[in-house]
Amino acid sequence: MADIHPVVFALKAKLAKTIGVTVLADVDRSLVRALPLFARMSDTDLDQLLARASTRRVPVGEAVFEQGQKATQFFLLLHGRLKVTQVTSEGQQIIVRVVHPGDIFGFAQALQRDDYPGTPIAAAESVVLSWPNDVWGSVVEQNPHLAVNAMRTIGQRLQEAHTRIREMSTEEVERRVAHAVLRLIEQAGRREEEGTRIDFPLTRQDVAEMTGTTLHTVSRLFSAWESQGIVKGGRQKLLVRDKERLQALAEGAGRES
Amino acid sequence: MADIHPVVFALKAKLAKTIGVTVLADVDRSLVRALPLFARMSDTDLDQLLARASTRRVPVGEAVFEQGQKATQFFLLLHGRLKVTQVTSEGQQIIVRVVHPGDIFGFAQALQRDDYPGTPIAAAESVVLSWPNDVWGSVVEQNPHLAVNAMRTIGQRLQEAHTRIREMSTEEVERRVAHAVLRLIEQAGRREEEGTRIDFPLTRQDVAEMTGTTLHTVSRLFSAWESQGIVKGGRQKLLVRDKERLQALAEGAGRES
């Protein structure tokens, strides 16, 4: 996942000028090739696959598709960062998960659903590839390994969901937030001299929606942690200076006193 | 799912006397045939599949396998009811989901895991079929439809998990418990003259572990509901008399006042 970054930069430069299916054609193959999901696919199959893909640039704040919308395509995030949200009937919003570069998403159809269960919104400028649903079937037939791989992805997601349920059931807010931050560091951390930074814009509100609390509480926690030198905050920014201390908090320090 | 009950009763009578692989042989084919999962499988393939299956009776309170154990088999619940639990490092327990007759479970291997993520415990006397993992691969190859079907099952589970996360994030305890009870009624309800009964032994503690609260709070809620005539409780029992009122509570009545 880290090794695709250089290619992404090359891609980024091009993006600044023009965007279109043709522009990406020469770059995306190496990008896609680097993904574990497609690692074992033959060159010809991959070319065939890419030939049918569409490319789209998604500016910050825009949705790739909307919750409840008819699922006609499945997607791959090439670059950027998406937060998948769901809204309740009362309008309450939560963040289901964060999509990182290389992740596939919106493959509702593979799960036999006909609509998308959530709305992926670009947290940072993003580039997505998409295919019509029927490609999935033909590709899987030719390349069963891909189905297995997709299955694992879903298995991991299910696992994550259960972890989150367990955390929400048994842990108090501080531990949950600590866990969430650690996870983000793991998935989207960039090393700096002071520590590890979360590599995309993330508001307190976002963290609150990921952990089932309010932005107020998150803000208070971050402030407290900052005064202890564990993290360093900022507008839509967070830098973890002392990962060990944060891990201790996630394990349940602060319980005993 | 409801239509397998008559067959189950026939099975149950036999169970009272002897239990063994051979005893089941004549009954289980029709049972398995009734499951949507195997609906489109040919008779010969099904026979072949059943020939490789083992049968096991699981008494109340016993685990089919343990969390963290090496996953060597996958399972199908023929009869009874299982609650899948996970324990945290601190020993806190939660109920991840309830397995109903006809559900497959413990197919960690299909998700590329090598250990079981939870412990399924019999809430009622249960009968499970199991196959060694390698059968999965060969069966899926012969019958891709089965893989698709399994995928849908997982998709639904993921969906459920997200629903639960959303509920835990945004709803207060009463609504969550109401939702959980409604779900149980839907999946395991048996009609009686007074209302609909949850068709397996379920403690207040169980409900608490499904909704992320304590048995005290659940008990208090049930008492309050009972005094309003919405439900009728009992030791390890619950009967819903007024589903509409309960649904209203789940939607958020009691919020405004």
Added chain:
DNA sequence: AAAACTCCTTGCGCCACCGCAAGGACATGC
């Protein structure tokens, strides 16, 4: 039928967290 369990109920005090509210700090557009 008594003893030993397991499960359920209810009262009471407490505190983690929410919700409101007001103000400040950045960022972006006109």
Added chain:
DNA sequence: GCATGTCCTTGCGGTGGCGCAAGGAGTTTT
């Protein structure tokens, strides 16, 4: 450079639900 919008911080009061504790009611064991 002023205005408008978004995001962050912090104080304060209220409360939902947790935890403790004690007692009661079924169920199984001996």
